[in-house]
Amino acid sequence: MEIAPKKISDIFNIQEVGDRNYWFVRTSSGKFYQDFVLHDYIAIGWDFISISDFNSTKINTVKAMIKQNLALDPDNENVTDTKKKKGEITGIYNKIKRFIKEFTLNDVVVIPDVNSENYSIGIITSDVFEDSSYIKKYLDNDPDTEMNLCPYAKRRSVKWLKTISKRNADIYLLKALGSQHAVSDVKEYAPYINRNLYDIYSSEGKLHAIIRAGTDEKSISFSELKQLVDLIENELKRADANCNLDDLTMKLNIHSAGIIELIAGAGGLSLVLGTAMFSLNHLINGGKTSMDFKLDENGLPHFSVSSESPGLRGRELEKIKLEYEHQEKILKLSSSLNLQIPQVQLTDEIENPVKEDIE
Structure with missing residues (x-):
């Protein structure tokens, strides 16, 4: 759909x-x-x-x-x-x-x-x-x-x-x-x-997404922080290859248990950030819905929604050839940093679309 x-x-x-x-x-x-x-x-x-x-x-x-x-x-x-x-x-x-x-x-x-x-x-x-x-x-x-x-x-x-x-x-x-x-x-x-x-919220036309990483016993190393930033960038690009990341603000509060706050302005970038958080959360925690995002020739956003998205936590990893290496990297980093990704939920209209009658 x-x-x-x-x-x-x-x-x-x-x-x-x-x-x-x-x-x-x-x-x-x-x-x-x-x-x-x-x-x-x-x-x-x-x-x-x-x-x-x-x-x-x-x-x-x-x-x-x-x-x-x-x-x-x-x-x-x-x-x-x-x-x-x-x-x-x-x-x-x-x-x-x-x-x-x-x-x-x-x-x-x-x-x-x-x-x-x-x-x-x-x-x-x-x-x-x-x-x-x-x-x-x-x-x-x-x-x-x-x-x-x-x-x-x-x-x-x-x-x-x-x-x-x-x-x-x-x-x-x-x-x-x-x-x-x-x-x-x-x-x-x-x-x-x-x-x-809140883990994710909208205020004054901007979308704020908060990722928590690390624990009281384990600080975040420079290497892990770089991997995490690369992971976030990769998910944003997967949501929209043409998105301008220069308009995305990142605030870091890196202590033992750190906070990475991503802030996107109104418009397409907020949609990209929301989609990236949704996808990343479902890759790590599992879910029944996956999404693809793209802009049409007029710059309007379009979403393609499918019904199954195999989760990686709490069940055996399914070896999907094209995605296995990427998903394994996400799961490994998530486990290492105890990542807490915003719980992004679809609206009822998207989760349970009304099917049009076919004459």
């Missing part, structure tokens, strides 16, 4: 990341991390100011309330210096303002556990609300719980998408999150958050 799509989303199910905010919310040194994750929410303190009070009261009045109740700061900071106290009051006001006014639906939120050994990343799914009876209701249902239940009233519901450990996280992401305050705007670190959240 041959298809002539207009854009990459016509072929692949790829996460499209729009314009959104990114927030970091602390969990009282990890005390409430488990409660947040297991019960799908985040919360902040300073309960002496309700949502209604904050929305209907002048700024100076709110700050006066904070000044009077500074001892109720959830971080229990004992501020005595007048200048520092004024700065602390403004800081608390800004944290509350962000949580109530600036957090919005579909924003990304990141929270750390004890000692920041793990980070959970999720999407905000509700407007701000208050629940001052949460602990009572919980204990009525589970009086023997040993969980540290969060008493803070101001809350937002969250759909948690992924938890990453410090040992496996992007080192640049760890540096970015390590010095954040209780409630922080971390949108400038969105590229690092997104590449830890």
